[in-house]
Amino acid sequence: MAQARALNIIIWLLAAGLAHGGEVSVDPGDNGTDIVEDTTEDTDSRSSEVAVAVEHLVEPVAEAEEPPAIPLADAVTAAAGKAEPLMLLGAEIAPGTARRLSWSATELFEGVPVSTPVLVLNGAYPGPTLCLTAAVHGDELNGIEMVRRVMHDLDPGKVSGAVIGIPIVNVQGFRRGSRYLPDRRDLNRYFPGNPNGSAAARIAHSFFANVVMHCDALVDLHTGSFERANLPQIRADLRDPDVVTLTQGFGSMVILHSSPAVGTLRYAATRAGIPAVTLEAGGPSQLELNEVKHGVKGIETLVNTLGMIPKRRLWGEPEPVYYRSSWVRADNGGILLSDVSLGSSVRKGDILGTITDPMNNARTEVRSPYSGRIIGMARNQVVMPGFAAFHVGIETDEAPVEETYEPVLPDTHDSSNDYVDGMSE
Numbered sequence: 147m148a149q150a151r152a153l154n155i156i157i158w159l160l161a162a163g164l165a166h167g168g169e170v171s172v173d174p175g176d177n178g179t180d181i182v183e184d185t186t187e188d189t190d191s192r193s194s195e196v197a198v199a200v201e202h203l204v205e206p207v208a209e210a211e212e213p214p215a216i217p218l219a220d221a222v223t224a225a226a227g228k229a230e231p232l233m234l235l236g237a238e239i240a241p242g243t244a245r246r247l248s249w250s251a252t253e254l255f256e257g258v259p260v261s262t263p264v265l266v267l268n269g270a271y272p273g274p275t276l277c278l279t280a281a282v283h284g285d286e287l288n289g290i291e292m293v294r295r296v297m298h299d300l301d302p303g304k305v306s307g308a309v310i311g312i313p314i315v316n317v318q319g320f321r322r323g324s325r326y327l328p329d330r331r332d333l334n335r336y337f338p339g340n341p342n343g344s345a346a347a348r349i350a351h352s353f354f355a356n357v358v359m360h361c362d363a364l365v366d367l368h369t370g371s372f373e374r375a376n377l378p379q380i381r382a383d384l385r386d387p388d389v390v391t392l393t394q395g396f397g398s399m400v401i402l403h404s405s406p407a408v409g410t411l412r413y414a415a416t417r418a419g420i421p422a423v424t425l426e427a428g429g430p431s432q433l434e435l436n437e438v439k440h441g442v443k444g445i446e447t448l449v450n451t452l453g454m455i456p457k458r459r460l461w462g463e464p465e466p467v468y469y470r471s472s473w474v475r476a477d478n479g480g481i482l483l484s485d486v487s488l489g490s491s492v493r494k495g496d497i498l499g500t501i502t503d504p505m506n507n508a509r510t511e512v513r514s515p516y517s518g519r520i521i522g523m524a525r526n527q528v529v530m531p532g533f534a535a536f537h538v539g540i541e542t543d544e545a546p547v548e549e550t551y552e553p554v555l556p557d558t559h560d561s562s563n564d565y566v567d568g569m570s571e
């Protein structure tokens with residue numbers, strides 16, 4: 147508990163450091179004003195389970211000027227000559243040094259600039275630029291601490307390439323303890339953004355143009371959403387070879403194939419020629435030390451496998467790759483108590499949990515329709531019928547191919563209008 151409190155203090159200090167002009171009224175725990183948090187009619191928040199068939203709705207992203215000729219896996223060995231200064235946000239970061247910069251979107255709700263730290267480490271040797279983004283959803287805290295640990299563990303004198311870490315992308319949501327922006331839009335449905343669009347689209351555009359476009363690869367850190375937690379896992383579109391290279395670098399981490407939803411940072415970055423994956427670990431509104439350590443180990447292993455730091459012993463046996471997954475939903479309302487935990491292996495027919503009606507004491511069992519592994523699940527809570535309670539990774543031998551690919555977990559009816567709240571990215 148003392149450790150958790152210490153982490154909270156660190157987060158608070160980090161937040162306080164963001165404020166301009168001595169403003170210190172930062173209360174990350176205050177979500178009292180977030181009265182619309184649980185509305186589920188949010189078409190912006192459609193999950194990555196939904197088919198990516200609405201590309202025309204999104205501003206076309208400027209495609210990368212020249213697609214990188216060198217595969218990501220060879221980026222360090224192919225880098226020739228001396229490391230160059232890194233130009234970012236109007237600053238010049240010399241090779242072998244680290245700097246703390248700040249980014250703020252040009253237009254904000256209150257007319258008052260709010261900036262957020264951008265940690266930059268430019269290595270002494272040439273190589274790719276890896277970006278780490280966290281708290282695109284303001285209530286997802288584990289990634290904030292992961293970025294801090296990774297950035298402070300690296301020695302710029304030994305790194306080949308650069309690492310850019312943004313611990314809190316959605317600083318306004320973070321301050322309110324909310325997943326959303328103050329207008330309750332989900333920032334992670336607006337990338338790559340639009341300079342003339344909604345507030346969310348403008349913030350997304352500023353971030354994408356000024357920071358993300360400088361990356362050669364990106365890891366976006368998330369947690370489960372709405373009282374759900376995820377087993378530490380990488381979500382990636384395994385049809386893209388450079389994305390596959392990224393996923394193979396994390397060591398002992400479950401990999402889940404998932405086609406990114408339109409507007410997510412992962413989707414927009416990959417479309418712009420920057421291979422990107424999502425790292426999910428734990429649940430929202432908490433700092434979970436085991437999940438943080440797992441994520442940090444995964445990212446440090448990635449930096450190692452990409453050749454950006456001198457080789458250390460690599461981490462563990464690779465975990466399975468899940469090409470399919472499905473959410474098991476509650477058929478009854480009541481008190482959900484789980485019989486399994488994150489990472490449990492389950493067989494078809496196994497009891498995952500029970501739902502008890504608190505009024506008449508009627509009890510129903512939630513059973514798994516699949517054999518597989520629990521890669522995400524709801525915390526114990528009161529649920530309504532239809533609530534996505536257990537996320538089961540299903541092992542299959544078949545890798546996804548473009549023609550036969552189906553979105554993960556299509557509903558039996560028209561899924562395109564469904565808000566699926568179980569995924570979190």
Ligand SMILES: [Zn+2]
Pocket residue numbers: 282283286367368369570571
């Ligand atoms: Zn998220």
